[in-house]
Amino acid sequence: MPSPEPARTQLRVGRLVKAHGLKGALKLELYTDEPDRRFAPGAAFTLQVPDTSPWSGKTVTVREFRWMNSHPVVFLEGIDDRTAAESIVRAILWIDADPDAPAEDEAWYDHQLVGLRVFRGDDEVGSVVRVDHLPAQDLLIVRPAGTDTEVLVPFVKAIVPLVDIGAGRVEVTPPPGLFEAVPDDAPPAADH
Template structure:
């Protein structure tokens, strides 16, 4: 897998049960395809953690709204615990072009400047949180702190990758309300 064709699709959370399953925080809008049985995902983990460079999906299921993954290389809870915090990366070089022009990967967004529709610089994109109802942009504010901005067209009318910026139209008080 070429490093430039790898994009974040999930982060591993805590173990679930005794048979090596883990919870994951999704960073993909197509988990059924990304986590199909037999799919091989590259990993990114802390050096020396013993996490394999690749993991093969053994099982996928949703339990009470949480995605659970099992891997062929991880047979038990002890092995699953060692995966905590590992980033799962998919090779997107073989993906078919996406007809949806309104889809972006977290890796494309992080580091982009965030400006209001009037041109005022607010900060920069620090991350993307995938939630059940809608995704949230994590914005590192120029004035300090972070804010969560709903990643919906009414509030984020433009993502301009060419000029490395995201244009937002936040309702009054949104940035102050969500500031951490």
């Protein structure tokens, strides 16, 4: 009997933001600290796109990666003009992670985050039940202890200043009302 294939771990490394020029170039939003290595010619990516997209279920391969006016730009095989580039805008790029490669700073796999206990100061407020990857930012989905509700926590440094995989904890500094109801007589938040 053949042994089952091991589960693949994927790492999100970028999002195609917009078409650039007439020859199929695409500006990138990077989710990696090593863009020159991740986007080397020949690198292949799995696409996260809506099921209705003509790119659904397909992969793309890097033809060329360069910096233009301090912006990362990628050329993909088979995308040779602006029309083709515009058809793939907003796709999120994923790669199969090499389990033996050193981890990037402040980069975690979803399976490392799920199950971590979430603390606000010294108070445990719940645990991470999943991670949602949205075009604008990632969200930690936290289930407060003893409830069936879910709290969507923006996974940004200002709100999640510490992730300690070894200690099994995430520290959050949420705005008022994220984990509890804000009283009706609460003063409005100050504009910055």
